[in-house]
Amino acid sequence: MIVRPTQLVAALIAGFAMVGAAQAQKAEVIHWWTSGGEAAAIKEFANMYNKMGGSWQDNPVAGGGGGAARTVIINRMQGGDAPTAAQFNYSNQYREAITAGLLNNLDDLAKKENWDAALPESIKTSIKVNGSYYAVPVNLHMPHWVWSNKAVLAKAGVTKDPQNLAEVMAAMDQVKAKLPGVVPLALGGQGWQEAILFQDVLLANGGKDLWLKVFKDKDLSSKEFRKTLEDFRKLKGYVDAGSPGRDWNLATGMVIEGKAAFQYMGDWAKGEFINAGKVQGKDFGCALVAGPNTPYIIGGDVFVFPKSDKPGVKEAQAKLAAMMYSKDGQVAFNNKKGSIPIRTDVDLTKVDACAAIGVKALKERRLLESQDQLMSPDANGAMNDAISKFWNSDQSVDDALKAMQVAVKR
The missing domain is CATH 3.40.190.10 (Periplasmic binding protein-like II)
Known part of the structure; x- marks a missing residue:
């Protein structure tokens, strides 16, 4: 800026x-x-x-x-x-x-x-x-952005910056098919990063209404929340084996260097692009996770x-x-x-x-208030732990849903 x-x-x-x-x-x-x-x-x-x-x-x-x-x-x-x-x-x-x-x-x-x-x-x-x-x-800061390497997307035949989860997943499929040496989704495999990614999917599937229903009302019974779990699991198919333990800025570096196509991360990632001399609109693209009308989470x-x-x-x-x-x-x-x-x-x-x-x-x-503001520290920590367990294991959607229902009410 x-x-x-x-x-x-x-x-x-x-x-x-x-x-x-x-x-x-x-x-x-x-x-x-x-x-x-x-x-x-x-x-x-x-x-x-x-x-x-x-x-x-x-x-x-x-x-x-x-x-x-x-x-x-x-x-x-x-x-x-x-x-x-x-x-x-x-x-x-x-x-x-x-x-x-x-x-x-x-x-x-x-x-x-x-x-x-x-x-x-x-x-x-x-x-x-x-x-x-x-x-x-x-x-x-807005924690819920998707960042992209424009040169990588051009090589994969993606002609415009994706504006929502469905478009990002379609673009990652093109990267996977046409650029086998490029990681479709750069992710730092740490609990807080996995939690942000989960929240990205939640916003994409239900916006403000689903956000408040989950983090304020502690209600996880909707079909949109179940779809969030299913879509979150699908994203793991786009992440490389080196993800676990990776720091967020190293994942950003993968996008900057053209080793990865996308990263879901807050706008602090833009500071890394700026520090590397990259120009928005020319070298990298940005979009809110559910398009321009995504609620701006504090x-x-x-x-x-x-x-x-x-x-x-x-x-x-x-x-x-x-x-x-x-x-x-x-x-x-x-x-x-x-x-x-x-x-x-x-x-x-x-x-x-x-x-x-x-x-x-x-x-x-x-x-819109963040999950940190809407939930107690104990509930927030328990929810993040449940998200990480689901991401890093073969836990079923049903079992993950039960664990998260317990977590948000702590």
């Missing part, structure tokens, strides 16, 4: 003049962004903080789609050795930390920036608890700011939070990340075709 950044507002820096220009405020920031595109994005925040007189201490924790990092964060907060700031997703992941009184609120920044009016209700639901804000939103990232008795920490946290939400911070970070800014008052006129879909959805407030 290419947008034109403004100059940093002088008042943003002046507001922290009391700290003293000569004193570099150290800020240890824990996150799980370790791929090429992710590292380039977080570096924009780091550079901006350093230019404001701070000292960014980067602490990336790889693995598990953030699970390993979240464990480190929670353990350190509970042990009295909290970082200055820590990454989470829009979800209930940090709700227990709020309840335990481990996080500082951001009410001063929220009031200054008028978050009550500026942020979509579905975002506020995730970051505002008991009347106070506890996390700064930095972007909006995904994305926030930073929380744990309480600490160390001197200067609260001042550093205030500076970090203001920088991350600033127009410059939002633009610079999201240009590299593949996501879109959570703010709608920045220059969004020059975005690529993929990002334009997200911008339109955000402005129209056409957002």
Whole structure:
């Protein structure tokens, strides 16, 4: 996404003049962004903080789609050795930390920036608890996209970007028949990636109604849900034997390099294409998993700011939070990340075709809560475990359905 950044507002820096220009405020920031595109994005925040007189201490924790990092964060907060700031997703992941009184609120920044009016209700639901804000939103991701290598599709005789699951499967059949050395579907065989793929199929088969029926109402009795299980199983026939344990960015790399035709993955994958110098519409294609009217599921990232008795920490946290939400911070970070800014008052006129879909959805407030927001962490984890078991075994559709019915009601 290419947008034109403004100059940093002088008042943003002046507001922290009391700290003293000569004193570099150290800020240890824990996150799980370790791929090429992710590292380039977080570096924009780091550079901006350093230019404001701070000292960014980067602490990336790889693995598990953030699970390993979240464990480190929670353990350190509970042990009295909290970082200055820590990454989470829009979800209930940090709700227990709020309840335990481990996080500082951001009410001063929220009031200054008028978050009550500026942020979509579905975002506020995730970051505002008991009347106070506890996390700064930095972007909006959509986890449910399909990415393609246009040169590979052309060689296979696919003349246009597929727009739904049926068209993708037809195109993969052509790739399988005409390009035996190319993997039709690149997949990282990790639990969270398998869960995203399952959700992609669910959206393709039932859209918003099925999404809410499953994750909100906990009702898995529809024929559309059974078809989701059947179609999900069919997709395994397009995946290569090297899938188990593969990281998501390595699967993206297969598409970038022409070793695979498609990948189902969130729009953070676009950051990898950008980092590799690829151009949307020329080198790679993108589409929402059920076409342009696919519900825009809320995904994305926030930073929380744990309480600490160390001197200067609260001042550093205030500076970090203001920088991350600033127009410059939002633009610079999201240009590299593949996501879109959570703010709608920045220059969004020059975005690529993929990002334009997200911008339109955000402005129209056409957002839908993620499964992380609709289910408890226990239920969400149990559901993901059931999905992985079904994908990685010969379990029948009937048995998988029974297991998932138990999982969603935990």
